[in-house]
Amino acid sequence: MNVPNVLTGIRFLLIPVFFLCYYSHMPNNITIATLVFIFAGVTDILDGYIARKYNMVTRWGAVFDPLADKLMLLSVLFALTHSGYLPQWVIIVVFGKEAFMALGAAVLYFTRDKTVVAANKTGKLATILFYLSIVARVFELPYYSYLMVIAVIVTVLAFARYAWNFRNIKKAEKI
Numbered sequence: 001m002n003v004p005n006v007l008t009g010i011r012f013l014l015i016p017v018f019f020l021c022y023y024s025h026m027p028n029n030i031t032i033a034t035l036v037f038i039f040a041g042v043t044d045i046l047d048g049y050i051a052r053k054y055n056m057v058t059r060w061g062a063v064f065d066p067l068a069d070k071l072m073l074l075s076v077l078f079a080l081t082h083s084g085y086l087p088q089w090v091i092i093v094v095f096g097k098e099a100f101m102a103l104g105a106a107v108l109y110f111t112r113d114k115t116v117v118a119a120n121k122t123g124k125l126a127t128i129l130f131y132l133s134i135v136a137r138v139f140e141l142p143y144y145s146y147l148m149v150i151a152v153i154v155t156v157l158a159f160a161r162y163a164w165n166f167r168n169i170k171k172a173e174k175i
Contacts, residue, residue, distance in 0.1 A: 002056045004065075007047035011068040014040045015075050022079045033079070034138045040072050041131050063109075070098050073130055085137055086148065093152050094130075097159045104166045120165075123158035126151055 001009075014036055022033035047065060051057045077094055080086040129151035136144035 002051075002058065002061075004047035004051035004056050005058060005061050007043045007050075008061060008065045008068050011040050011043050011047075011072060012064075014043075015072055018072070018075055019079065030083075030138055034135060037072065037076050038131070038135065044069055044127075069127060070101075073127065074098060076134055077130075080134065080137065090148060090152060094155060097155055101159065101162055104162065108166065108169060120158060120161050122154060122161050126155040126158045129154055 018033050018036045018040070021029055021036055023029070026032070044065070047061070051061055074091070074095060077086065077091045081088055081091045129147060133144055133147035133151045135141075136147050
């Protein structure tokens with residue numbers, strides 16, 4: 001297992017750490033949980049950078065890196081929604097998008113000789129915007145709600161791009 005894949009594994013382990021911190025009764029629990037979330041984001045940036053720079057991209061990483069990202073993001077959105085920090089529609093939209101994406105990815109992986117669809121720039125931008133909007137919400141920075149709306153809009157656009165790519169791959173399969 002290479003360094004980027006270890007970093008992805010750490011991100012999976014940070015999910016229960018986030019929940020333990022978030023729902024604990026220690027002082028500043030939400031701030032500490034947010035720092036865990038930020039650390040997870042740093043591991044995501046590092047693993048992508050190292051994998052590309054040192055040619056350590058693996059099929060395992062291509063599948064599990066985005067899964068770790070999505071599970072971490074959904075976990076944080078769930079906790080914030082559950083605590084009343086975010087409206088429910090945010091998690092509904094993001095979870096719906098991720099469920100459809102997972103279904104499409106599974107179809108391609110298992111029906112097209114283990115095809116893995118790479119992340120697109122719109123999806124990466126959505127992730128960055130979610131990180132910024134979540135940090136802004138927790139630290140009560142101005143305009144956090146606008147950032148969150150923009151993040152949701154960009155995630156819907158990313159989904160539309162993935163759906164278009166999925167359609168083209170399935171269409172090419174029929175030719």
